[in-house]
Amino acid sequence: MRIFKFGGASVKDANGIKNVFSVLEKVGHEDTLLVISAMGxxxxxxxIVIKNYFDKSGELNSSLQDVRKYHNQILLDLFEDEEQEHEVFFAVNSHFADLEYFLRSNKSPNYNFVYDQVVGYGELLSTTILSHYFNYAGLKNNWIDVRNFIKTDNNYRDADVNWEKTQQLISKGIKKRALHITQGFLGSDENNFTTTLGREGSDYTAAIFAYCLNAESVTIWKDVPGVMNADPRYFENAVLLNQISYREAIELAFYGASVIHPKTLQPLQKKEIPLFVKSFVNPLLPGTSVSKGTDLEPKIACFIVKKNQLLLSLSSIDFSFIMEENISEIFALLHQYKLKTSLIQNSAISFSVCIEDKFGNFNEVKKILSKKFKVSYNENVSLFTIRHFDDHAAKMVEKDKRVLLKQVSRETMQIVAKE
Known part of the structure; x- marks a missing residue:
């Protein structure tokens, strides 16, 4: 089978959904499983609905209606001759009824639990609409609830996959020689509550299915021609990379390259399943291949930028060394509070780390660390990583910035800077 993943930008409106249909007409749709993200x-x-549920209950209904109106407009554009009598309207209304029931009846104060139960409706709605439209346009398909196949623990918002159960369910339940449509990003725990695999987790969903089905390939369809050597939003003259090895792609993903989710590559590499990144605007172009083989073609510097990072520096209060014991304690704390580490540097009496505070836990961590260390930090810094750097690449990144920290190894240069 082939696994195709289409992100939110590809299904953001009726024309986007029609274009996905057109892509399948051009590249084929037999023995194919589509993993679809939430629309736009x-x-x-x-x-915002979740935030209002916890903090601004008076605005909850209007924020929910905004989501409903957006999807209803797409329905009206796709099924304009149906006068709202097509079964898709009932299916979509049923999802909204379920969501409203949850918001009325939920008793759990756990933000992460509520987040997963609510946010998962984005993918349920997008795949319901896409599946019905394909049937309506003559392309028969099976709509699959991914939560019946990908089983996880209950670490809401960043769940870990139970590979053994997931493998059994996918092997038994996915019939070949058909077109299947399912949701990215989602799974379920042993109590069948919805879990999510982390933001941008739809790529990972595609890799999970590919691994369990021994798929021929995975294709991620994007609004760019493939993987570029730099994000065109931040760097001029970005160049298309034709080929990337698994190892190099994992390095790029680790450092924050936004095209490929970090967890996606590991299951694919284990079974040597090639990953293609292609354009849904020009689907017949070759795009980028991530597979066994050449590390990078062409071999040029690759630039990655992570915004909204936090540079934390700790120094010992009594000028004693910061040794393994202290460092392990610091990392245990960062792990406990889910602060993702991207760069580490230490000297005899100081320790610096560039972190991402995705869950808003830094202030709590800072309080704990202040009891043992002198704490200083810079908020809203950018972390620039250059793979296969040269002097020209380094100078280009450093230009007009205040460099707070710089680290160089054989292949990689990292710079924390205030822009």
């Missing part, structure tokens, strides 16, 4: 910015809109 739906995940962000549902995050």
């Amino acid at each position: 910015k739906t995940t962000n809109a549902l995050e």
